[in-house]
Amino acid sequence: MQDVKPRLAWGITGSGHFLRESLDLALSLPHCDLFLTRAAEEILPMYGITLSSLRERTRVYRDTTASSVPVGLFYYGHYHTVVIAPATSNTMAKCALGLSDSLVSNLFAQAGKTRVPIYVYACDTEPEMDTEAPKDWVKVYPRAIDLEYTRRVGEMEGVTVLESVEALRSAIEQRLQVAPKPTLGEVHRDLDLLIGEGGHSNETAA
Numbered sequence: 001m002q003d004v005k006p007r008l009a010w011g012i013t014g015s016g017h018f019l020r021e022s023l024d025l026a027l028s029l030p031h032c033d034l035f036l037t038r039a040a041e042e043i044l045p046m047y048g049i050t051l052s053s054l055r056e057r058t059r060v061y062r063d064t065t066a067s068s069v070p071v072g073l074f075y076y077g078h079y080h081t082v083v084i085a086p087a088t089s090n091t092m093a094k095c096a097l098g099l100s101d102s103l104v105s106n107l108f109a110q111a112g113k114t115r116v117p118i119y120v121y122a123c124d125t126e127p128e129m130d131t132e133a134p135k136d137w138v139k140v141y142p143r144a145i146d147l148e149y150t151r152r153v154g155e156m157e158g159v160t161v162l163e164s165v166e167a168l169r170s171a172i173e174q175r176l177q178v179a180p181k182p183t184l185g186e187v188h189r190d191l192d193l194l195i196g197e198g199g200h201s202n203e204t205a206a
């Protein structure tokens with residue numbers, strides 16, 4: 001895997017809704033690292049997707065530390081853009097309220113604090129939706145509070161909430177045209193620095 005930066009950071013949460021489509025898009029992009037919540041890691045195999053199959057395609061960070069060590073990379077300019085897709089009701093509520101207690105809610109918070117643009121595709125966009133459960137498609141009815149948090153996140157500075165994966169795709173294409181281009185980077189040096197600060201890389205296999 002080529003160590004170049006700045007890269008794109010893609011947060012995956014524990015959502016079956018458009019999980020495959022979001023992952024397909026993420027894996028089609030150059031220099032795109034995945035950040036998984038614990039729930040994401042749990043549900044991936046329910047949709048027939050293994051961690052090792054993702055690791056063959058890109059770098060994957062797991063949610064194994066209390067302080068979300070990998071998001072420290074934002075302080076060293078490793079990422080030009082953050083995408084969170086799909087984003088669960090849970091993660092959207094945390095982001096809207098300014099909570100950061102999972103890898104992806106920390107991704108959102110640290111990107112905001114370092115002024116890195118954020119693109120979000122939320123599960124809850126309409127009062128009635130079809131969603132993919134592990135065995136079948138089912139109807140769900142996002143609550144008023146879920147839709148309210150989606151709306152509030154979309155109003156935050158530097159955040160764009162997209163209504164569909166297709167809209168997300170074209171927003172990312174436009175962003176990549178103006179985002180800083182990756183150069184040969186210093187990822188190892190920065191990771192060493194992080195490790196020296198007391199964290200540890202959690203990119204290791206489960």
Ligand SMILES: Cc1cc2nc3c(=O)[nH]c(=O)nc-3n(C[C@H](O)[C@H](O)[C@H](O)COP(=O)(O)O)c2cc1C
Binds near residue numbers: 040
């Ligand atoms: C098979 C499966 C599919 C799920 N799909 C969704 C979903 O589409 N949207 C959602 O908001 N939560 C969904 N959940 C529930 C979340 O995984 C759960 O709320 C979890 O706490 C979210 O944690 P996270 O936001 O840190 O990823 C699903 C759970 C399971 C087991």
